[in-house]
Amino acid sequence: MTYDRSKLRPRWLHIGFGAFARAHPLCVLHRGLLNDPTGDWGVIVARLNSGRDALDQLDHARGIYHVLAADADGLHAEQVGCVIGTRHPDRDGADALPMLIASPELAVISLTITEKGYCSGPDGLDFDNPAIRAELAGAPPRTAISVLVAGLARRRAASHAGLTLLACDNLSGNGTKLARAVDDFARATDPQLADWIAGACRFPCSMVDRIVPAMTSPDRDRVRGTLGQDDPSAVICEPFLQWVIEDSFAADRPPLAEGGALLVADVEPYEDMKLRMLNGAHSLLALLGGQAGLATVDACMADPHFAAAVAHFHAQEAAPTLPPLPGIDLARYGEDLRARFRNPALKHRTAQIASDTSQKLPQRILAPLRWHLAQRGTVPPLMALVLASWLIWLRGYGDDGCALEVNDPRAETLRARISTLPSDADALPVFLAGYDGFGPDLAPDQRLHSAVQDALARLRAHGVRNTLAATMSEVAS
Ligand code: NAI
Ligand code: CS2
Numbered sequence: 001m002t003y004d005r006s007k008l009r010p011r012w013l014h015i016g017f018g019a020f021a022r023a024h025p026l027c028v029l030h031r032g033l034l035n036d037p038t039g040d041w042g043v044i045v046a047r048l049n050s051g052r053d054a055l056d057q058l059d060h061a062r063g064i065y066h067v068l069a070a071d072a073d074g075l076h077a078e079q080v081g082c083v084i085g086t087r088h089p090d091r092d093g094a095d096a097l098p099m100l101i102a103s104p105e106l107a108v109i110s111l112t113i114t115e116k117g118y119c120s121g122p123d124g125l126d127f128d129n130p131a132i133r134a135e136l137a138g139a140p141p142r143t144a145i146s147v148l149v150a151g152l153a154r155r156r157a158a159s160h161a162g163l164t165l166l167a168c169d170n171l172s173g174n175g176t177k178l179a180r181a182v183d184d185f186a187r188a189t190d191p192q193l194a195d196w197i198a199g200a201c202r203f204p205c206s207m208v209d210r211i212v213p214a215m216t217s218p219d220r221d222r223v224r225g226t227l228g229q230d231d232p233s234a235v236i237c238e239p240f241l242q243w244v245i246e247d248s249f250a251a252d253r254p255p256l257a258e259g260g261a262l263l264v265a266d267v268e269p270y271e272d273m274k275l276r277m278l279n280g281a282h283s284l285l286a287l288l289g290g291q292a293g294l295a296t297v298d299a300c301m302a303d304p305h306f307a308a309a310v311a312h313f314h315a316q317e318a319a320p321t322l323p324p325l326p327g328i329d330l331a332r333y334g335e336d337l338r339a340r341f342r343n344p345a346l347k348h349r350t351a352q353i354a355s356d357t358s359q360k361l362p363q364r365i366l367a368p369l370r371w372h373l374a375q376r377g378t379v380p381p382l383m384a385l386v387l388a389s390w391l392i393w394l395r396g397y398g399d400d401g402c403a404l405e406v407n408d409p410r411a412e413t414l415r416a417r418i419s420t421l422p423s424d425a426d427a428l429p430v431f432l433a434g435y436d437g438f439g440p441d442l443a444p445d446q447r448l449h450s451a452v453q454d455a456l457a458r459l460r461a462h463g464v465r466n467t468l469a470a471t472m473s474e475v476a477s
Contacts, residue, residue: 003033008042008084009105012254013097015144016113017045017054022080023067023212023237025110025168030080032259041254042084046097048113048144055086057232065233068226070345075226075236089147094140101151102158107252110166111178113144115359116409118171118181121436122362125184136188145181152186152201153193162200162250168208170279172271172363175205175246204246207270209278211340212237213348238346244270269325272367276318277330278337280364281310284382285341286353287389291398292464297348301341305468309382310338312475317380321371351405357390358410362437370442379451381471387448388455389464391431395419399463410435424456 012029014021026043033039047055058065063083068075087096100106111117119129125145126132135146148165155163165182167174182203186194212235223234245256247263257263264270282297288309289300300306314334322330369383393404394414406415417434418427432443432452442448458467 003037003039003081005042005081005084007040008033008082009040010044010084010100010103011041011105011252012043012108012110013087013100013106014043014045015048015097015109015111015147016117017047017058017086018050018112018114019212019214019235019237020168020208020210021045021110021112022065022233022235024208024210024241024243025112025166026082027067027078027080027241028243028256028259028261029254030078030082030259032255032257032261033082035258036255039255041082043082044085044087044100045083046087048089048142048147049117052088052091054233055088055091058083059086061231061233065235066223066227066231068223068234068236069239070236071239071343072345074345075222076239077226089140089142094142097147098141098151098154101148101163102154102160104158104160106163107250108164108166108254109148110168111144112168114356115169115171116356117144117169118167118177119143119145120177120181122439124180127184127188132185136185145185148182149186149189149193149197152182152197153190156193156196156200162197162202164202164204164248164250164253166204166206166245168206170208170275170360170363172275172367173205173268174271175203175248175267179203200250202248202250204248205267205271206246207242207244207267207274209242209274210237210240211343211346211348213346214352216347219347236346238340238343240340242274269323273322273325273328273330273333275363276321276368277314277334279360280318280368281313281337281341282353283357283360283364284313284386285310286350287357287386287393288464288468290350290354291389291392291404291459293399293402294350295347296350297341297353298344298346300350301338303465305465305472307338308472309468310341312472313382314338316475317372317382318368321368351407354393355407356409357393357406358408358414358435358437361387361390366437366442369448373442373445373447377447379448381451381455381475384448384451384455385459385467385471387452388459391418391424391427391452391456392459394431395424395427424460425453428453428456 067078141147141150167178243261246267285300294300319330398404421427
């Protein structure tokens with residue numbers, strides 16, 4: 001490490017110190033500090049709804065941890081040193097984060113809190129979310145949105161300048177969604193605060209990309225073997241890293257371009273490209289692969305039916321929905337994605353990607369599906385199979401009757417409605433009407449109904465592999 005850590009100040013708060021934060025935003029800032037060693041951009045990391053152990057462990061290592069990029073040649077370790085402290089409400093008190101947000105030195109707050117952490121639906125903040133309801137009724141701030149608003153209220157009261165709030169989750173228009181949720185919450189409590197936030201703070205959108213699977217116990221052994229010591233905060237990920245950020249900062253801008261990020265005026269085309277090509281294909285592999293009993297993405301890609309389906313999905317179902325982006329060849333982008341998915345050193349579990357599907361489908365599958373219906377009047381066959389597969393997951397058993405465990409904030413409600421219905425055909429209309437991602441346009445659409453019905457019947461009758469093989473030969477003819 002070649003920057004002086006003793007010069008780092010608490011200028012950046014990161015909420016959601018999970019696997020991705022370590023290998024992406026914090027890693028980029030670290031690289032930026034290496035390239036601009038005069039910077040004082042130290043980070044305080046926080047967790048809200050997961051335990052404090054990860055933070056205690058990081059404190060024990062004085063904030064230093066390793067990111068290990070995995071490829072066919074092995075693991076390549078990078079030591080990250082930009083973290084200078086941690087906060088957890090259970091350890092440091094409910095006031096700890098709002099106080100930090102109000103401190104004059106702080107300039108940036110970034111978030112990797114998963115899609116559901118934004119507590120939002122298509123129309124902004126979800127006022128029916130029980131945690132949000134409780135906070136608006138006076139409970140101490142615990143959701144990210146309420147913590148941000150509590151901190152910004154203190155900041156305004158102290159007459160400090162606004163902040164940059166940088167959403168780094170896989171949502172389209174992630175910054176806009178964050179701004180909307182914060183505004184909705186603030187406006188419900190203090191409209192003048194909401195006006196101040198809108199004027200003084202910035203919520204840049206950003207496209208984030210690096211595959212960072214959840215760590216497993218064999219991964220911990222690999223880390224120990226490579227470093228020659230334990231590092232409980234280490235993560236293993238792919239070498240690839242991309243971050244495209246809307247160039248809209250409230251005050252000082254950290255050395256992100258120096259760390260490899262691309263700052264642009266409009267992130268939306270990059271976001272849509274990544275969410276539809278990478279994440280859409282990931283959800284396809286996770287749902288259909290998991291249903292077929294395949295445990296990891298590389299195992300799916302080693303199966304010729306899945307490999308052909310992903311190539312078709314990229315070329316015919318996702319890419320046509322995207323506007324051209326200067327300097328980007330979507331065919332090449334798709335090929336590169338498939339090579340990343342084949343990385344045998346990353347054991348990215350299909351079950352991990354299948355979790356929270358209700359939060360992921362709108363930006364990954366349903367937005368491009370709407371494009372196909374509007375422009376071509378058709379439902380692409382693989383998108384229909386993905387939706388049918390999710391219904392099958394919700395009904396609880398896959399090919400050969402194997403049990404499918406759904407980990408999703410909406411699963412309980414959806415499962416209660418559809419798992420007891422006698423047949424998939426009975427379940428389909430309830431599914432279409434019961435999941436709000438479909439919305440008033442897609443839920444009653446007969447073309448969607450019959451495409452998913454057909455996909456369900458095929459998957460149940462022939463299993464995933466045979467269905468993919470038949471579908472690919474039909475689209476080729
Ligand atoms: P993780 O499970 O390791 O960490 C999730 C973090 O989010 C934890 O700190 C957890 O406390 C926090 N969290 C979960 N639910 C929350 C809630 N309701 N409110 C506040 N905080 C909450 O997951 P990981 O891998 O760090 O991924 C997190 C997010 O980062 C993803 O959901 C995605 O949006 C984004 N991302 C992840 C990538 C990956 O490959 N892992 C790549 C690109 C983006
Ligand atoms: C994955 C993503 O878990 C998932 O849903 O699709 O986290 C994926 O690994 C990243 O977006 C890659 O940048």
